[in-house]
Amino acid sequence: MTNSTPTLQQAAVVQNPGENASIALRNDIPIASPGQNEVLVKLTCTGLCRSELRAVLAWGAYNSIIGHEGVGIVVKAGPEVPESLLTKRVGVKWLYSACNECSVCKRGFPNHCAQQLNTSRHVPGTLQQYVIADARFLTVIPEGVTDAVAAPLLCAGLTMVGALSRLDNELQAGDFIVISGSGGGVGPYWMKNLRVIAVDSGDDKRALSLESGAEVFFDYKTEDVIARVREFTVEGAHATIVVPGTKEALKMAPNLVRNMGFVVNVGLPPNGLDIPLSATLCTARGLTFIGSSVGTENQLTALLQAAAVGKIVPAIDVFDFSAVPTLIEKLREDGITGRAVVTLPQ
Ligand SMILES: [Zn+2]
Ligand SMILES: [Zn+2]
Structure with missing residues (x-):
């Protein structure tokens, strides 16, 4: 599997963030190698969260590759990562990592850790074919939930569950x-x-x-x-x-x-x-x-289990990767009903 990973990949890249931002679809973005505690995930799809607009409109410092509702397969593991994670189907979400040591993490809320790193903010996001994720904060997707259904649950769904739990x-x-x-x-x-x-x-x-x-x-x-x-x-x-x-x-x-x-x-x-x-x-x-910002891993596990037995059916529309620039425009106009999920070229 390791040998079959190419060196370059396709990605959607935010150019000139701000009022005149545009999205470029590129095919020359290097694929990173996983470091300690990291894995490389080959993505099949990603949801588009409304908060991506913060990156597009430059309301903060974000990575030029956005997206934080990614689903795919672990294809490479760095040092210290359990071998058993290879080939697992996983979700790559907004919480890239947290300190696990502060009082907030110890209370069980790494989603509110002051030291947290975020996918699409501190590290490149999921609008690319291959993404690096911290193995300690990955979510394994259970059987019975399709990739496209799992994607919007990773942020949008979890956010609602997290809010309601308060x-x-x-x-x-x-x-x-x-x-x-x-x-x-x-x-x-x-x-x-x-x-x-x-x-x-x-x-x-x-x-x-x-x-x-x-x-x-x-x-x-x-x-x-x-x-x-x-x-x-x-x-x-x-x-x-x-x-x-x-x-x-x-x-x-x-x-x-x-x-x-x-x-x-x-x-x-x-x-x-x-x-x-x-x-x-x-x-x-x-x-x-x-x-309230997203939710906890336990809440996400419960949410995915509920989706696996059909108790939760998010309203999704699946689009080709080439639609990303148009979809971002639609997000800006609040013109998307339900959730948009983008498939990544395989
Ligand atoms: Zn989000
Ligand atoms: Zn913490």
């Missing part, structure tokens, strides 16, 4: 939760014991949100969402998960929940955008604001 001790069956940005195709499934109010825009996202378990859908472009949520819940929802990294969504969130309600933010707006929330109202209303 409310485990706060909500009860039958409570109302608003999913703002429900048309991403990974939301309502996991919240069956809650009454899900979906918020997004357009007929496609309405249909997808209702299909995947939301009780009602409000279109933020054509309806007064705050008023509609009030009508539907009388006092406001018990909690809301805010997916879009927009000022409008963040501003609306506290007004969707009742007093002593919870706002969980998973969106990633530009770094300079603060949470538009009155401190006095926050105090007087007893609101809790929670930030």
